Amino acid sequence: MFLTAVSLAVAAIPRPAGGHHHRPGPGGPPHGAGEGPGAPARAVETLGSVTYICSDKTGTLTLNRMAVEEVWLEGETRPARVALPPGEARELFLRGLALCNDAALDGGGEAVGDPTETALLLYASGAGAAKGAEEARFPRLAELPFDSDRKCMTTFHALPAAGGLVHQGGGGGAARKRERRPVGRGGRAPRCRGPGLDG
Numbered sequence: 001m002f003l004t005a006v007s008l009a010v011a012a013i014p015r016p017a018g019g020h021h022h023r024p025g026p027g028g029p030p031h032g033a034g035e036g037p038g039a040p041a042r043a044v045e046t047l048g049s050v051t052y053i054c055s056d057k058t059g060t061l062t063l064n065r066m067a068v069e070e071v072w073l074e075g076e077t078r079p080a081r082v083a084l085p086p087g088e089a090r091e092l093f094l095r096g097l098a099l100c101n102d103a104a105l106d107g108g109g110e111a112v113g114d115p116t117e118t119a120l121l122l123y124a125s126g127a128g129a130a131k132g133a134e135e136a137r138f139p140r141l142a143e144l145p146f147d148s149d150r151k152c153m154t155t156f157h158a159l160p161a162a163g164g165l166v167h168q169g170g171g172g173g174a175a176r177k178r179e180r181r182p183v184g185r186g187g188r189a190p191r192c193r194g195p196g197l198d199g
Contacts, residue, residue, distance in 0.1 A: 096168075104131070
């Protein structure tokens with residue numbers, strides 16, 4: 001299926017590929033007869049001799065862009081185009097998307113960074129959680145970057161009064177395995193649990 005799709009895409013390219021052939025087929029005229037000896041092969045004919053197609057998963061056959069399609073919040077899944085209901089859950093969710101994110105908006109409003117993070121940043125920004133404003137209120141104190149063992153990224157932020165705020169982003173399964181307790185305003189922050197977080 002994938003090879004068929006790529007074959008059709010390559011065949012649609014208006015200019016011929018760089019391959020040349022003028023060898024006669026068994027009992028028939030040469031391939032490309034009537035096009036002159038040594039005429040360039042059509043793209044799909046050149047592709048016919050390809051055994052493997054290696055491509056990057058994002059960017060080579062795509063636009064290197066991602067977008068949020070659905071949002072899961074408070075046990076409900078909603079299309080991304082539908083506004084989230086007002087309340088504390090919405091505020092915390094959008095703040096987390098903006099703060100636990102290394103993507104940024106350039107001077108022209110274009111998102112720069114990892115495609116997944118730029119998609120989340122644009123969604124949060126469009127819903128009213130601007131990264132710059134959130135970082136001014138909750139400055140980042142430390143970060144545990146995403147790695148393949150933890151399967152998540154964790155950022156630690158200062159609260160305006162006292163205490164701290166922890167946001168975590170990553171695979172849903174990895175996030176749910178870790179303890180989720182709010183950091184008390186005036187009290188001691190609970191221990192973070194999980195590989196690389198104990199202590």
